Amino acid sequence: MTTVTPLISSASPLARDIDGKAIAAQVLEEVREDVKKLAGQQIFPALAVLLVGEDPASHVYVRNKLLRAQEVGIRSLEYRLPDTASQVQVLELIAQLNMDVSVNGILVQLPLPAHIDEAAVIHAIDPIKDVDGFHRENVGGLVQGIEVLTPCTPSGCMRLLQETCGDLSGLHAVVIGRSNIVGKPMATLLLQANCSVSVVHSRSVDAPALCRLADIVVAAVGRPGLIDASWLKPGAVVIDVGINRIATESGHRLVGDVDYASARTVASAITPVPGGVGPMTIAYLLKNTLVASQLQRGVGRVLVG
Numbered sequence: 001m002t003t004v005t006p007l008i009s010s011a012s013p014l015a016r017d018i019d020g021k022a023i024a025a026q027v028l029e030e031v032r033e034d035v036k037k038l039a040g041q042q043i044f045p046a047l048a049v050l051l052v053g054e055d056p057a058s059h060v061y062v063r064n065k066l067l068r069a070q071e072v073g074i075r076s077l078e079y080r081l082p083d084t085a086s087q088v089q090v091l092e093l094i095a096q097l098n099m100d101v102s103v104n105g106i107l108v109q110l111p112l113p114a115h116i117d118e119a120a121v122i123h124a125i126d127p128i129k130d131v132d133g134f135h136r137e138n139v140g141g142l143v144q145g146i147e148v149l150t151p152c153t154p155s156g157c158m159r160l161l162q163e164t165c166g167d168l169s170g171l172h173a174v175v176i177g178r179s180n181i182v183g184k185p186m187a188t189l190l191l192q193a194n195c196s197v198s199v200v201h202s203r204s205v206d207a208p209a210l211c212r213l214a215d216i217v218v219a220a221v222g223r224p225g226l227i228d229a230s231w232l233k234p235g236a237v238v239i240d241v242g243i244n245r246i247a248t249e250s251g252h253r254l255v256g257d258v259d260y261a262s263a264r265t266v267a268s269a270i271t272p273v274p275g276g277v278g279p280m281t282i283a284y285l286l287k288n289t290l291v292a293s294q295l296q297r298g299v300g301r302v303l304v305g
């Protein structure tokens, strides 16, 4: 057991913002540079994005993903199917994309319409093209510490934490939420970075007390403003993954799972919403597309449909 120096010994009056936009721009610049280098080896990474149905938020997310891909020189292919598309149609399209050697990454935007089995769709994607890192083969690899395609939002959160805190070894991290997309992979990545990790969820007894033990808090529950100053240890670093749409008189606004105004009076650093975690997810999606194209070329694997 090593002794750990506290990350921040006393709380500053107001937490500083962790600038996700600026850090995502750095990541995208790294991706752009790597795309140029790969072009010299005749590798041209391409990402296929499949959107099923008319969910307005999903349309916005997909549009942003395609725009950013274009900006860094990654070829993107957009596929849209109507709400009424059958599961067989979705699976057939995925089989076609699996077999297409010019496609390196496949992303199916979630949520899918209720009549489509999300797990069946995710597991139909060839794991080496699974740029979301949701396939059970990639999830298993992540838990075992094998280099795999890792879920984008948790990867982005890790980069924000590394930029903010440096070495995370020995710090106590509390992850609030246990989803397959964020909470579980986030806890795994923090463990790999040598944190002590607790996962707090809806059945936890006295979640605020558990959270007050944390040097790092990652909130991913989808409950607007749930976590306020009373949940935080002075000087904690707070990563807010929540993107909740709140209706206002003039339309809507986005808020996180953390009550930002309250939390910043106790935390030392905090991600704002928007402009914190959101831009990192797209940056890491494109980084994963690059990694996938290298893995596919490097291992010379025959892709199966």
Ligand code: GUN
Residues within 6 Å of the ligand: 107, 108, 109, 110, 111, 132, 152, 153, 181, 281
């Ligand atoms: N919907 C919300 N977040 C995500 C994500 O990270 N990946 C996909 N495919 N769909 C999402």
